[in-house]
């Protein structure tokens with residue numbers, strides 16, 4: 001049974017997120033889930049962690065969204081996902097020790113470290129790491145840029161927004177991660193974003209300076 005557990009988890013998560021009754025509401029969540037699973041596998045392979053269990057954990061880490069009814073539920077969807085994952089893993093007969101690690105990793109991916117019921121292992125921390133790495137990679141950056149509508153804004157406003165992002169992402173560099181591989185992938189995402197916003201700011205500074213010159217009588 002364990003041999004097929006990752007594909008069963010794929011089918012299970014897909015059936016929830018892509019359920020016709022949801023009318024596409026969770027399509028982006030599903031796409032994110034697939035990418036998180038790919039990042040999780042990359043971390044697991046590089047770090048000698050259980051790749052199958054990591055794939056399952058990542059595939060199931062957000063399924064709790066389907067049962068969230070309040071903002072509070074959404075903030076702690078890890079706990080709901082973990083309960084659903086445990087039920088699923090018991091039904092498929094997955095090993096008790098790995099089930100515990102998978103569910104704990106899913107549970108803590110939405111919690112502050114000071115709220116963890118117990119210290120987390122590298123495996124358990126890697127679920128949140130894979131999630132965060134996808135959340136700060138190019139696709140999310142593109143969607144944020146779309147929302148920001150910089151093409152419609154004045155250079156000064158773009159400079160302010162760019163500085164805010166540079167500060168935010170520089171601060172995120174001190175976020176604790178579970179493995180050296182996650183550190184490398186996390187830093188790569190943040191460095192990409194910091195580099196982009198630094199260049200954007202530099203260009204807007206030139207633009208703003210040019211506007212000042214041209215406005216001088």
Ligand SMILES: [Fe+2]
Pocket residue numbers: 061062077078109110131
């Ligand atoms: Fe999540």
